[in-house]
Amino acid sequence: MSDPRKKHDEHSAQDLLRELFPDTHRELFGDGHGPARATLGLYEVADGRLALVHGDQLAEFTPIEPKGNNPLHCDLCHYTRSRSEAALYRVHVAARRTRYVTLCLGSAACVARAGERALLKLAGRIFPIEPVGPDER
Numbered sequence: 565m566s567d568p569r570k571k572h573d574e575h576s577a578q579d580l581l582r583e584l585f586p587d588t589h590r591e592l593f594g595d596g597h598g599p600a601r602a603t604l605g606l607y608e609v610a611d612g613r614l615a616l617v618h619g620d621q622l623a624e625f626t627p628i629e630p631k632g633n634n635p636l637h638c639d640l641c642h643y644t645r646s647r648s649e650a651a652l653y654r655v656h657v658a659a660r661r662t663r664y665v666t667l668c669l670g671s672a673a674c675v676a677r678a679g680e681r682a683l684l685k686l687a688g689r690i691f692p693i694e695p696v697g698p699d700e701r
């Protein structure tokens with residue numbers, strides 16, 4: 565702390581994060597107002613599956629083989645991806661209801677590209693997950 569050389573580096577790391585990745589910064593440090601932040605994230609879990617977490621809700625994305633050989637369009641960052649760069653995932657959102665989502669492999673980079681707002685939008689399409697599906701429409 566008394567080392568003047570370290571002062572600048574310590575200061576700029578967080579500033580840089582706030583400038584380049586304001587969403588990540590807000591997620592890590594909060595935005596200073598409002599109640600406790602909702603947890604929102606997309607995480608790679610075992611066997612190539614992904615877990616989407618929003619608050620206390622969790623959805624599991626299971627990779628499936630897409631048909632054909634067409635490029636894939638990522639539903640989160642909206643980049644067009646080759647078959648080796650993205651995957652099609654199946655999500656059970658209700659007892660007999662399934663959604664299909666295309667996402668880049670390498671979720672962290674995809675989420676960083678897309679931003680928190682896009683992730684929130686994706687979560688809005690998936691959640692709430694109904695254990696049974698009386699809410700069909």
Ligand SMILES: [Zn+2]
Nearest residue numbers: 638641668674
């Ligand atoms: Zn993506």
